[in-house]
Amino acid sequence: MGDDAALEAFRADAREWLAENFPPPLAHKNPVPYQNDAPYAEADPDWQLWRTRMAERRWGAPGWPEIYGGAALDAPRVRILAEEMRAIGAFNPMKMTGYTMLGPTLLEFGTEEQRAQHLPGIARGTVRWCQGFSEPGAGSDLASLSTRCIDAGDHWLVEGQKVWTSGANHADWCFALVRTDTTAKQRGISFLLIDMRSEGVVTRPITLISGSTHFCEMFLNAVRVPKGNLVGRVNEGWGIAKRLLQFERDSLSEGRGEGASLLPLARSRVGTDGVGRIADGDLRSRLVAHAMRAHAYNLTMTRLAAEAKAGSAIDALVPVVKTLGSDVAQARADLAMEIYGDRGLGWTGADYAPDELDVSHQWLHARAFSIYGGSYEIQNNIAAKRTLGLPDPASAR
Ligand SMILES: Cc1cc2nc3c(=O)[nH]c(=O)nc-3n(C[C@H](O)[C@H](O)[C@H](O)COP(=O)(O)OP(=O)(O)OC[C@H]3O[C@@H](n4cnc5c(N)ncnc54)[C@H](O)[C@@H]3O)c2cc1C
The missing domain is CATH 1.20.140.10 (Butyryl-CoA Dehydrogenase, subunit A, domain 3)
Structure with missing residues (x-):
């Protein structure tokens, strides 16, 4: 079969599978389950069903390697799948912070262990991530962030405050920027993965003008983080963050x-x-x-x-x-x-x-x-x- 014919065959398969598996009541709704606090989303049996089916089909992270829960589809097939979903008002239920931002970042900068630990849960949509970048004194000027991270021998010790952290109150994990060197600005920042169940992590939801309470203040009070949760090298987190922000902007533009x-x-x-x-x-x-x-x-x-x-x-x-x-x-x-x-x-x-x-x-x-x-x-x-x-x-x- 030629390339074009193979792609058209894939399109026909995708269309048929979507017609059989996408729950029609969800058409043209795109709930991001925990990022807005609509009573919808995870409590909705159709949403749950859709997530399960997409996870089994591995189409939540269609382009990722199979060992990480993806379907290893090439770029044209990923695009075709997105087109076919759009045509019937379907959406990717895994398209959340973990998938759009952290996933591609770990594929590029993570260790094999970090990828194996975190990517499958993101691809199945069962592990929720939040982004701990902004702080009360660091928004647009993100590199001014001051959440301190100290090398405490066999672990990192993190102390500080984040703000506007979407979904922090429902997240399992957070990828955060922390300061490991106070004498440098960008070159004193590291990229850390923090388990939200760690002792010392406290979240407080903020009510928005829209009535939604999807984002939070997040306090990190002497939080112990395993050494292996650092992505990249110490003080080299800024470059990783810039790349992640590109992934974020890409996904926001879509x-x-x-x-x-x-x-x-x-x-x-x-x-x-x-x-x-x-x-x-x-x-x-x-x-x-x-x-x-x-x-x-x-x-x-x-x-x-x-x-x-x-x-x-x-x-x-x-x-x-x-x-x-x-x-x-x-x-x-x-x-x-x-x-x-x-x-x-x-x-x-x-x-x-x-x-x-x-x-x-x-x-x-x-x-x-x-x-x-x-x-x-x-x-x-x-x-x-x-x-x-x-x-x-x-x-x-
Ligand atoms: C819905 C929502 C969800 C968010 N989710 C997250 C999240 O999950 N995690 C996270 O870390 N952050 C999150 N944020 C925070 C977001 O990244 C920041 O709000 C954003 O970076 C701007 O920072 P700031 O709010 O501190 O505004 P400031 O940086 O204080 O800016 C205030 C105003 O000044 C302008 N300004 C600032 N500097 C300049 C300049 N040099 N030149 C011209 N104009 C300038 C800005 O454009 C803006 O209009 C979220 C924000 C919103 C609204």
């Missing part, structure tokens, strides 16, 4: 231009004119402009994936697509809100239908897209320096 078309929704909510067009001409033209922009964004993402596969360096574009993706997704949330009108202003209560409540919560949640994973302004600074080659104002001073 899917930002997607979602069911808003046009049918607008037709039914706003009404149509005599020829079947959305009655409000101004809204109609903005919806069409957004649909075109989202489509262009999706095409750009497809092109970048193809370029990456062909070996082109696309790293310089990661901050650009992160910013663009946030824009597109926030514009979608704004338009959805507008379509619902005052029905989109509900917060709780039986006076509003679930989709009406969802639209206001989604709108507020979308505000965060341009903050987490590196804020809008910081991404633009990086793009100015690395993508456009503009002078760095800090070094010009």
Whole structure:
């Protein structure tokens, strides 16, 4: 069988398997189980079933080697699988912090022992990870972090505080940046894996404007961490963190231009004119402009994936697509809100239908897209320096 025919055969298999195994009630819902505290997700039997089936099929981490729970699919097959899932509104239930950020990082920097210990649980979606990077005094300027990590002979001793740690209160493990040298900034940082059940780890959820409590303050009070939990070498964690942030931004950019078309929704909510067009001409033209922009964004993402596969360096574009993706997704949330009108202003209560409540919560949640994973302004600074080659104002001073 030629390459194309083999790929088409894979597509047909994937389509058939997805049709048989993806629970239809989950279509077009993409719950990230513990990162928002929707009553949904893990308590939902359909979600559980979907995760189990995907784990058995090894399609939660389709490109990872089989020994780590993956299906060892090549890049074209991974892409086809994603396309077929998208076509029916399916999602990858393993696509959480462990899978999108730590997994690829361990594949690149972890020891064989670390990979064997941690990757299979991520691929099965049974072990939850959180990201312990930000601190009260270190957000955009992450390298200012001060959580101290001292070599205590047969273990590391960690003392400090993290903040905005998504899902920390439900996580089993945390990958954290810690300071191992106070005399250097970036070169004094190490990358550590911390078991959240360790004595001295305390989490305190923070309530957000959207009502969600998905992220936490995390206190590390004299936490003992085994020596083998260091990824890479001491004081060389910054390079690993930068790579991980690229994986994070990559994954955040994925899917930002997607979602069911808003046009049918607008037709039914706003009404149509005599020829079947959305009655409000101004809204109609903005919806069409957004649909075109989202489509262009999706095409750009497809092109970048193809370029990456062909070996082109696309790293310089990661901050650009992160910013663009946030824009597109926030514009979608704004338009959805507008379509619902005052029905989109509900917060709780039986006076509003679930989709009406969802639209206001989604709108507020979308505000965060341009903050987490590196804020809008910081991404633009990086793009100015690395993508456009503009002078760095800090070094010009
Ligand atoms: C929903 C959500 C989930 C998160 N989850 C996690 C998580 O799981 N783990 C984790 O470690 N962190 C997490 N974060 C934290 C996130 O990474 C930080 O919020 C982000 O890096 C910005 O840091 P900050 O909030 O301290 O803002 P600051 O760094 O204080 O920035 C405040 C404002 O100043 C701007 N600014 C700062 N420096 C500059 C500059 N040099 N030039 C121009 N403008 C600048 C920023 O763009 C921003 O608008 C999460 C955040 C959110 C919103």
